[in-house]
Amino acid sequence: MQLKFETPISFQGESVPKGGQxxxxxxxxxxxxxxxxxxxxxxxxxKHIGGSQRKEGCWRIFDKRYQxxxxxxxxxxxxxxxxxxxxxxLKCAFNAVSKTVLEEFIRSAPTGTQTRxxxxxxxxxxxxxxxxxxxxxxxxxxxxxxKAYFTGKARLSKRHRVRDNLLGCAEYCPxxxxxxxxxxxxxxRLAEQAEETIGRTGRHLVARAASFLLLADSRASFEIEGxxxxxxxxxxxxxxxxxxxxxxxxxxxIMRLHGVLIEDTRFVSPGLRPDGVFLGERDHIGDPLxxxxxxxxxxxxxxxxxxxxxxxxMRDDELDPVLQAAATAFGFIYIHPFQDGNGRVHRCLxxxxxxxxxxxxxxxxxxxxxxxxxxxxxxxxxxxxxxGPLMDFIEWHPTTERNVEVLNDTADLxxxxxxxxxxxxxxxxxxxxxxxxxxxxxxxxxxxxxxMTRIMDRIEMPDRLAQxxxxxxxxxxxTLSKRKREKEFSALSDDEVQSLENIIQDVFEGxxxxx
Numbered sequence: 001m002q003l004k005f006e007t008p009i010s011f012q013g014e015s016v017p018k019g020g021q022x023x024x025x026x027x028x029x030x031x032x033x034x035x036x037x038x039x040x041x042x043x044x045x046x047k048h049i050g051g052s053q054r055k056e057g058c059w060r061i062f063d064k065r066y067q068x069x070x071x072x073x074x075x076x077x078x079x080x081x082x083x084x085x086x087x088x089x090l091k092c093a094f095n096a097v098s099k100t101v102l103e104e105f106i107r108s109a110p111t112g113t114q115t116r117x118x119x120x121x122x123x124x125x126x127x128x129x130x131x132x133x134x135x136x137x138x139x140x141x142x143x144x145x146x147k148a149y150f151t152g153k154a155r156l157s158k159r160h161r162v163r164d165n166l167l168g169c170a171e172y173c174p175x176x177x178x179x180x181x182x183x184x185x186x187x188x189r190l191a192e193q194a195e196e197t198i199g200r201t202g203r204h205l206v207a208r209a210a211s212f213l214l215l216a217d218s219r220a221s222f223e224i225e226g227x228x229x230x231x232x233x234x235x236x237x238x239x240x241x242x243x244x245x246x247x248x249x250x251x252x253x254i255m256r257l258h259g260v261l262i263e264d265t266r267f268v269s270p271g272l273r274p275d276g277v278f279l280g281e282r283d284h285i286g287d288p289l290x291x292x293x294x295x296x297x298x299x300x301x302x303x304x305x306x307x308x309x310x311x312x313x314m315r316d317d318e319l320d321p322v323l324q325a326a327a328t329a330f331g332f333i334y335i336h337p338f339q340d341g342n343g344r345v346h347r348c349l350x351x352x353x354x355x356x357x358x359x360x361x362x363x364x365x366x367x368x369x370x371x372x373x374x375x376x377x378x379x380x381x382x383x384x385x386x387x388g389p390l391m392d393f394i395e396w397h398p399t400t401e402r403n404v405e406v407l408n409d410t411a412d413l414x415x416x417x418x419x420x421x422x423x424x425x426x427x428x429x430x431x432x433x434x435x436x437x438x439x440x441x442x443x444x445x446x447x448x449x450x451x452m453t454r455i456m457d458r459i460e461m462p463d464r465l466a467q468x469x470x471x472x473x474x475x476x477x478x479t480l481s482k483r484k485r486e487k488e489f490s491a492l493s494d495d496e497v498q499s500l501e502n503i504i505q506d507v508f509e510g511x512x513x514x515x
Contacts, residue, residue, distance in 0.1 A: 006030075011041055012392075014058055019046040023068055024079035025089045031075075034092040035408070037389035039418060042083055044068070072097055073105040077114045085144060087173055087416035091125045103130050111138045120162040124170055135161040150176040152317035167314055167327060171306025174327040174419040182420070185427040186320055190434040191359045197434075198361045201442050209441045210364045213433075214238045217367035221344050224373050237261060241348055241365055245355025249311055249328075251304050257348055261341045272300045273339040276396075276404040287398045292387040294336025299411040303335050306415060311353070321357035322430055325350045326423040334387060335414050347372070350426065367437055371429040382425045386417060440512055451507040458499055459492070470504055478505045 007021045011030060016022065020043030022030055029038055042060045049063040060083075068078040076093065079086075094102070102122055109115045116135055120143055123129055140161045144151050154163035167174050176182070198206055218238040222229040229237070240260040247253050255271055262268050274297055278290035295303055307328065314324040333346040347369050354360045372379045395407040448470060455466045465488070472484045479501055480489065489497070 012038060017043060017056055017059055017061055020061055024075055024083045025086055027075045028093050029089060032093060032096040034089060034096060035393040036089045036092050040084065072101055076118060080114045080117055084177060085175055087125065088412055090121050091412055094122050094126050099130055103132055106132050111136055113141050116141060116160050116162050117143060120157055120160040127170060134159045149178055150319060150323055152313055152319065168310030169306060171302060172310045172331065172415050174331060174417055176323055176423050177420040179420060181424050182427065185431060190430055194361055194434045194438060197439050205442060205445055208445055212441055213367045214241065214365045217365055217369045220369040220373040221347050224369065225343050241351050244348060244352040249308060249352055251308065254345065258338055258341055258345055261344055268340045272337050273297055276406060277336050277339060278404045286402045288404050290404055293394050293396060293404055293406060295414045296406050296410060300337050303414055304337055307331050321354055321359040322427050323423050325353035326426040327419045328353055330419060330422040366430055366433040368429045368433060371432050378425060382422055385421060447507050447511060451504055454503045455500060459496060469500060473501055473504045474508060
């Protein structure tokens with residue numbers, strides 16, 4: 001199938017490098033008018049390039065020798081061979097061409113690596129069967145290169161002689177590239193570090209540290225949404241988080257968690273939402289100005305089923321638990337299945353996966369929400385970097401209720417996504433909780449207990465007052481402020497105040513106050 005591949009001056013808002021011709025995914029999207037962003041477009045130069053390729057801005061520029069041709073299958077082969085896999089573009093491209101194009105391509109080289117991969121992806125993603133006999137009994141190839149991607153356990157598709165090592169299924173399938181950063185994170189063996197930290201600490205101290213970390217995570221999860229929840233609501237949500245991983249992750253379990261979060265359903269529909277949802281602002285008359293739009297309500301059942309099936313596959317295939325948590329939790333937040341509370345359930349799903357996979361110590365919660373709150377700009381950028389480019393392919397209009405109604409078929413926009421950046425962000429959050437927050441919390445409790453004991457040995461006072469004294473002196477760089485002394489500690493002599501200040505300075509010397 002010959003296509004008219006014309007290289008424009010710009011492509012999806014980016015200037016095409018001078019002398020370059022669109023290739024691979026970008027060429028297919030341009031020629032077929034596909035409704036999909038190209039995350040890292042490629043072009044082939046009309047000149048020779050040292051090292052065969054180079055990066056220039058968002059572009060990968062290939063040497064002129066890589067010129068693929070002008071057939072649909074030329075650019076399909078180029079993309080499968082030289083570019084990061086993009087299942088969304090693949091699905092869109094397959095839907096845009098006749099089945100006979102693929103059938104002729106496969107018959108032309110039935111044992112070829114890229115033809116068999118294309119064949120496997122076509123039948124897997126579209127659910128359609130091509131009029132092709134099963135592949136000859138040749139050496140099987142991987143659907144994804146295990147050196148370039150984190151993969152699931154391979155399941156041989158005898159028809160295609162392709163080993164299915166995807167992380168998900170046709171209904172929902174994330175991709176995680178094997179970046180240097182992710183491999184470095186995995187090599188740190190953070191779960192083992194956490195267990196070692198716990199093992200060096202008394203059980204009572206660990207229980208207190210776990211309680212503080214849980215409260216910090218619960219509070220941060222609400223603050224990320226711009227809410228300051230009352231203590232009873234924080235405790236209720238904290239109890240729900242502690243149950244994470246104890247029940248199998250099903251849609252019913254997710255709805256149960258949502259019900260814990262949203263007690264008052266007078267203004268929020270329980271369960272999957274019956275209408276559209278968006279994130280963003282409103283104009284002066286109240287109409288939506290969306291930065292992101294969630295999946296259509298009629299697609300939610302299918303998307304959630306796919307998400308849960310993929311989560312189960314990643315679990316059963318023993319994918320790195322942090323990567324599984326990222327693929328499941330971030331996929332959930334992009335689908336946005338509820339009218340409210342999606343962000344908090346999304347973060348709870350992280351806890352669920354890590355607990356179910358026994359990555360976090362028993363009874364302990366890594367306060368990833370606290371880290372996300374501290375790194376809120378990075379967190380939002382991670383979300384926007386994926387969701388923002390999708391908005392160009394969502395047609396919508398405002399409803400009479402000042403909501404959004406999506407007009408085109410957008411289900412595939414939420415099925416397939418590159419989760420690499422989200423996985424890197426989540427792993428960085430987990431690293432900080434293990435290497436900094438957990439040992440710091442334990443260290444603080446130890447020092448605080450020592451300070452309390454030494455204060456009581458010097459002057460008898462109620463625990464509450466002694467605890468306040470520690471806080472006030474630490475907040476004021478090691479001294480008790482004149483105002484606090486006159487208000488709450490006027491009974492103390494100058495020598496006693498000096499003595500107590502010395503105790504707290506000594507106990508907390510060298511303590512890491514940074515976050």
